Amino acid sequence: MSRIIIFDTTLRDGEQSPGATMTSPEKLRVATALTRLGVDVIEAGFAASSPDDTRSIQRIAEELGAGVITGRKNPKPPEICSLARAIRGDIDAAWNAVKAAARPRIHLFLGTSPIHREYKLRMDRAAVLKKTREMVAYAAEYDAHIQFSAEDAGRTEPEFLYEVLEVALEAGANTLNVPDTVGYIQPEEFMELVSGVFRHVRGVGADGVFVSVHCHNDLGLATANTLAGLRGGARQAEVTINGIGERAGNTALEEVVMGLDTRREYFQSEHGGFEHGITTELLASTSRMVSRVSGMPVQPNKAIVGRNAFSHEAGIHQDGILKEQSTYEIMRPETVGVAESALVMGKHSGRHALSVRLEELGHKVPEERLAKVFVRFKDLADKKKYLTDHDLVALLGSNSGEEQQLYTLDDLQVTCGTRGMATATLTLRDPEGRPETQAAVGAGPVDAAFNAIDTIMCTGSELMRYRLEAVTEGNDALGDASVQLRTADEGTDNLQTGDARRPIYRGQGADQDVIVASARAYLAASNRILRARAKVSGGEVAEAAKKTAEKTA
Numbered sequence: 029m030s031r032i033i034i035f036d037t038t039l040r041d042g043e044q045s046p047g048a049t050m051t052s053p054e055k056l057r058v059a060t061a062l063t064r065l066g067v068d069v070i071e072a073g074f075a076a077s078s079p080d081d082t083r084s085i086q087r088i089a090e091e092l093g094a095g096v097i098t099g100r101k102n103p104k105p106p107e108i109c110s111l112a113r114a115i116r117g118d119i120d121a122a123w124n125a126v127k128a129a130a131r132p133r134i135h136l137f138l139g140t141s142p143i144h145r146e147y148k149l150r151m152d153r154a155a156v157l158k159k160t161r162e163m164v165a166y167a168a169e170y171d172a173h174i175q176f177s178a179e180d181a182g183r184t185e186p187e188f189l190y191e192v193l194e195v196a197l198e199a200g201a202n203t204l205n206v207p208d209t210v211g212y213i214q215p216e217e218f219m220e221l222v223s224g225v226f227r228h229v230r231g232v233g234a235d236g237v238f239v240s241v242h243c244h245n246d247l248g249l250a251t252a253n254t255l256a257g258l259r260g261g262a263r264q265a266e267v268t269i270n271g272i273g274e275r276a277g278n279t280a281l282e283e284v285v286m287g288l289d290t291r292r293e294y295f296q297s298e299h300g301g302f303e304h305g306i307t308t309e310l311l312a313s314t315s316r317m318v319s320r321v322s323g324m325p326v327q328p329n330k331a332i333v334g335r336n337a338f339s340h341e342a343g344i345h346q347d348g349i350l351k352e353q354s355t356y357e358i359m360r361p362e363t364v365g366v367a368e369s370a371l372v373m374g375k376h377s378g379r380h381a382l383s384v385r386l387e388e389l390g391h392k393v394p395e396e397r398l399a400k401v402f403v404r405f406k407d408l409a410d411k412k413k414y415l416t417d418h419d420l421v422a423l424l425g426s427n428s429g430e431e432q433q434l435y436t437l438d439d440l441q442v443t444c445g446t447r448g449m450a451t452a453t454l455t456l457r458d459p460e461g462r463p464e465t466q467a468a469v470g471a472g473p474v475d476a477a478f479n480a481i482d483t484i485m486c487t488g489s490e491l492m493r494y495r496l497e498a499v500t501e502g503n504d505a506l507g508d509a510s511v512q513l514r515t516a517d518e519g520t521d522n523l524q525t526g527d528a529r530r531p532i533y534r535g536q537g538a539d540q541d542v543i544v545a546s547a548r549a550y551l552a553a554s555n556r557i558l559r560a561r562a563k564v565s566g567g568e569v570a571e572a573a574k575k576t577a578e579k580t581a
């Protein structure tokens with residue numbers, strides 16, 4: 029039986045999905061959930077890309093790298109990893125970020141394909157080999173596990189790829205990663221390419237040398253290619269929760285793990301069997317929390333964790349399932365943590381029970397914040413028959429208390445209908461607790477409420493995305509709104525892609541009244557803008573709001 033190392037890159041490659049930027053406390057929450065899930069390696073970020081990324085990797089290394097929390101099936105502390113370009117400054121930054129972990133890892137990468145060599149790096153083959161040797165040797169001086177990635181391996185000439193990997197191994201790499209960076213390769217080709225690493229790279233196959241695969245989903249083949257890579261001999265799979273990531277995303281962790289488990293006998297007979305440290309019963313809740321924190325919705329028909337993954341609509345299927353579950357189901361929903369019963373809590377549940385359930389769902393809510401959430405929980409429990417896990421998490425909104433609450437919603441009234449413009453009259457409390465009321469018109473009630481918030485908070489932002497959905501079924505369902513705002517402030521450079529991206533601020537809000545839910549979401553995102561401005565200027569939040577107001581006027 030071979031042990032597959034699950035290397036999770038939700039916080040690095042996953043965070044590169046447009047709009048998926050997470051705050052440092054959010055990253056720590058995701059890393060905690062990944063540790064409980066049992067992943068072996070957490071790629072926590074790309075230290076050299078920003079001071080914020082460095083700090084959040086450091087915090088993850090300090091808090092989770094020592095093994096205080098572990099997975100149910102995986103007792104070892106996760107390795108904490110940072111990405112680095114093949115340059116000294118990046119490697120130093122990566123080491124500084126991960127060194128507090130009991131098991132630190134530095135992951136350096138260099139493009140190897142003809143396209144990358146000619147257009148991106150302007151380096152010939154000899155220069156790529158030289159840089160690989162020098163930079164891997166430099167990284168190997170640190171007391172860390174060294175991983176080397178041949179970026180765009182999927183489009184690299186195989187004989188050159190093997191040469192580069194051999195040089196990296198000689199220079200001190202422990203793990204050799206074969207990425208299909210642009211999601212181009214076909215499964216049979218990839219299996220052949222990876223198995224070639226074992227035939228052509230001297231030293232591969234020895235103890236302590238690992239071969240890894242990292243696939244992207246541009247042609248919808250990421251999971252198929254990852255499984256093909258494991259069949260070709262790789263023993264590390266690089267994945268993200270829900271498959272989030274650059275462009276069409278990365279390989280989904282849940283798909284690989286359930287692929288291995290569901291077809292256990294196939295992998296047993298063909299490849300001697302594969303095992304892993306993932307507690308699959310936590311897959312659904314981890315998926316939901318990552319979706320919420322990253323602002324990336326999961327498509328309903330997504331394999332394993334989509335809302336419809338275990339629903340059977342057609343009569344023939346329902347009849348079959350009632351007679352014998354295996355007629356149309358290849359895995360049991362409980363195995364991946366999809367609860368059989370939707371009812372989890374009701375109006376008689378206490379504050380402690382709420383706190384425990386939220387923590388089980390991956391949301392540790394500080395006492396002060398919990399008091400407020402509990403009031404809303406009781407209020408909702410009075411109006412709604414059943415409260416599900418989805419309802420509880422939606423009630424938290426976009427922040428479970430790590431971020432300071434700034435402006436809060438006191439009251440909202442709207443007038444709308446088939447005649448005339450919609451109007452919203454809204455009262456917010458500012459950070460000092462003073463109420464301010466504003467009325468605004470809009471194309472509809474949601475637009476009017478957003479305009480009223482803008483009039484008070486003056487963030488000067490632009491609405492990029494607005495989404496509203498029912499959390500559960502039925503007339504009494506909670507409405508869950510999410511918004512993404514962008515400001516005209518300067519963008520941050522993404523070192524890996526070279527893009528200048530303007531920051532995106534996300535907010536979430538839930539309420540049975542969808543206009544109130546939308547206003548809460550908009551308010552949460554606007555609060556984040558003010559917090560970010562105060563951080564940049566080192567000043568007070570109220571001051572940041574005032575300055576914006578002056579600029580806008």
Ligand code: KIV
Binds near residue numbers: 137179207208210242
């Ligand atoms: O897709 C890719 O090539 C990467 C590398 C940095 C491993 O993300």
Ligand code: ZN
Binds near residue numbers: 244
């Ligand atoms: Zn990638």
